[in-house]
Amino acid sequence: MPDNILIPYGRQYIDASDIEAVIDVLRSDWLTQGPAIERFEHEVARYCGSAHAIAVSNGTAALHLACLALKVGPGDLVWTTPNTFVASANCALYCGADIDFVDIDPRTFNMSPELLAAKLEEAEEQGRLPKVVVPVDFGGQPCQLKQIALLGKRYGFRVLEDASHALGAEYCGAKVGSNTYSDITIFSFHPVKIMTTGEGGMALTNDSELARRLRLLRTHGITRDPSAMSGASQGSWYYEQLELGFNYRMTDIQAALGASQLQKVDQFIARRRQLARQYDCALRGLPLRPAEQMEGCCSAYHLYVICLEPERTARARRDVFSGLRQAGIGVNVHYIPVHTQPFYRRRGFKPEDFPNSLRYYEGAISLPLYYGLTDEQQQYIIEKLKEQLIA
Numbered sequence: 001m002p003d004n005i006l007i008p009y010g011r012q013y014i015d016a017s018d019i020e021a022v023i024d025v026l027r028s029d030w031l032t033q034g035p036a037i038e039r040f041e042h043e044v045a046r047y048c049g050s051a052h053a054i055a056v057s058n059g060t061a062a063l064h065l066a067c068l069a070l071k072v073g074p075g076d077l078v079w080t081t082p083n084t085f086v087a088s089a090n091c092a093l094y095c096g097a098d099i100d101f102v103d104i105d106p107r108t109f110n111m112s113p114e115l116l117a118a119k120l121e122e123a124e125e126q127g128r129l130p131k132v133v134v135p136v137d138f139g140g141q142p143c144q145l146k147q148i149a150l151l152g153k154r155y156g157f158r159v160l161e162d163a164s165h166a167l168g169a170e171y172c173g174a175k176v177g178s179n180t181y182s183d184i185t186i187f188s189f190h191p192v193k194i195m196t197t198g199e200g201g202m203a204l205t206n207d208s209e210l211a212r213r214l215r216l217l218r219t220h221g222i223t224r225d226p227s228a229m230s231g232a233s234q235g236s237w238y239y240e241q242l243e244l245g246f247n248y249r250m251t252d253i254q255a256a257l258g259a260s261q262l263q264k265v266d267q268f269i270a271r272r273r274q275l276a277r278q279y280d281c282a283l284r285g286l287p288l289r290p291a292e293q294m295e296g297c298c299s300a301y302h303l304y305v306i307c308l309e310p311e312r313t314a315r316a317r318r319d320v321f322s323g324l325r326q327a328g329i330g331v332n333v334h335y336i337p338v339h340t341q342p343f344y345r346r347r348g349f350k351p352e353d354f355p356n357s358l359r360y361y362e363g364a365i366s367l368p369l370y371y372g373l374t375d376e377q378q379q380y381i382i383e384k385l386k387e388q389l390i391a
Contacts, residue, residue: 006328007381010192010302013268013371021260025252036252040259041202047262048167048177050185050204052211055255056218059164059188061248062201063091063134066160066184069203069213070132072097079119080134080162081111082337082357088134088162089338099347100130101339103354104138107292109305111135112356113147120155130157137166137176139291139334140194140272140300145171145181164188165302167195168269172296177204184210189254192370194268194300195261197254221245268371272301275369275378279304282382286389288363301369303334308363308389315388317363323388324365329381332366 025036037055045053056062072078078092082101092099102119105112116133123129133152135143145161152159161182163169169176177185184207187193189200203214216223221243226233229240276299280290288306293299308317324331337357339349351358368381 004328005325005330007368007373007377008330008370009332009366009368010370011372012191012196013264014196015264017263018257018260021256022253025256028252030252032249032251032253034252036255036259037250040250040255040262043259043262044177044187044202045204047265048175048185048204050177050179051206052204052208052214054203054205054211054214054218055250055258056201056203056248057250058199059162059186059190059201060087060091061218061246062186062188062203063087063160063162064094065214065217065246065248066186066203067091067095067097067132068217069205069210070158070160070183072132076131077128078132078134079116079130079157080338081136081138082339082354083109083138083335083360084136084162084338085164085335086338086341088136089344091134092132097131101349101354101357102133103356104360106356106360108141108144108294109138109291109307109360110141110143111148113144113151116148117151120151124155129155132158132160134160134162136162136164137169139303139305140165140169141291141293142166142169142171142176142297142299144294144297146296149181158183161185164190164193164201166300167193168265169300170298176300179204179206183207184214189258189261192302194272194302195258195265197250197258197261200250200254200258216243217245218248219245220247269300271371272369273299275373276301276304278375278378279367279369279382282379283385286386288389304367304369305334306365306367307360308365310363317365320385320388321365324381324384327384329384330368333361333364334366335361337361 041053072095074096076097080088083104089099102116159182163176166176184205187202189197224239287309340351
């Protein structure tokens with residue numbers, strides 16, 4: 001981050017209770033593969049209303065393992081949205097599958113259920129339906145998952161909800177992560193997210209078989225459970241590798257921090273929602289628009305994104321962005337559409353393939369939003385943004 005940035009777009013909040021939780025683990029006998037992991041998993045599952053939670057090293061690992069648990073492999077097709085971080089698409093390629101995209105709803109910046117339905121109808125005619133669809137709860141607002149799940153039942157795909165931004169969000173009266181309309185939901189605990197474990201992630205599911213596979217694949221595909229072994233155990237030291245798995249474990253240090261942070265997560269979200277409402281009021285009437293909040297959705301507000309309306313302002317996004325940065329405000333852009341990245345263009349995608357995502361990207365700016373942002377700092381951001389737009 002440049003030296004002149006005074007207000008970042010996002011940051012963690014760590015207090016004395018978090019530090020003490022980590023110190024307690026550092027003084028214990030277990031730094032990894034110990035009891036703090038299971039305790040953290042249990043607490044996240046209880047908070048979200050899910051039957052199972054599997055802690056992993058980061059959100060990308062959670063996506064990868066979820067695809068493997070859903071038996072995504074060569075010859076399969078996975079669909080996600082262009083308006084996301086590259087990990088939402090890369091997870092399919094890690095498994096040898098193919099990837100495609102569904103354009104966003106320009107009102108919500110999330111995957112459009114209507115465009116998904118139209119693409120599925122065409123794909124059925126071509127005999128090339130997806131095995132898994134990965135909707136992304138962009139900025140903390142849940143996708144319209146009920147419609148997506150109904151399409152999944154009709155066309156036979158599984159739903160892997162990328163809720164990296166949406167811990168604590170609610171959809172149709174239930175917490176994101178309850179898996180009411182998803183087979184697996186994943187979270188990220190990166191420092192700029194709703195809460196943090198440093199790095200870290202979590203996969204949640206109500207399916208016991210998917211949970212078993214997620215746990216197995218997280219730790220090299222190895223089991224010490226005699227009932228799962230191919231033969232008799234040779235002793236208490238004995239283990240067997242049943243599948244090709246990975247070392248995607250979370251440490252007890254991270255889990256202790258996560259469990260402490262989770263106790264404050266509703267407090268974090270309440271403040272984020274308050275700040276979002278203040279942005280909404282202060283920015284009304286300017287040549288920009290935030291995401292429209294859909295009925296039945298209650299965002300966790302990981303991000304507060306504005307989309308400049310070029311027909312109403314003479315200043316380009318680049319100029320507004322640079323002016324805010326020069327004022328010490330660490331604005332950012334989420335996201336460069338995945339299909340426009342050089343890697344994906346070499347796979348045959350063209351920028352114009354998903355026009356809603358491209359149009360959104362050309363005007364998008366993420367304003368600072370985090371628990372520790374003060375009202376005074378927010379007012380400064382608003383004043384400087386108005387100066388940029390009115391100049």
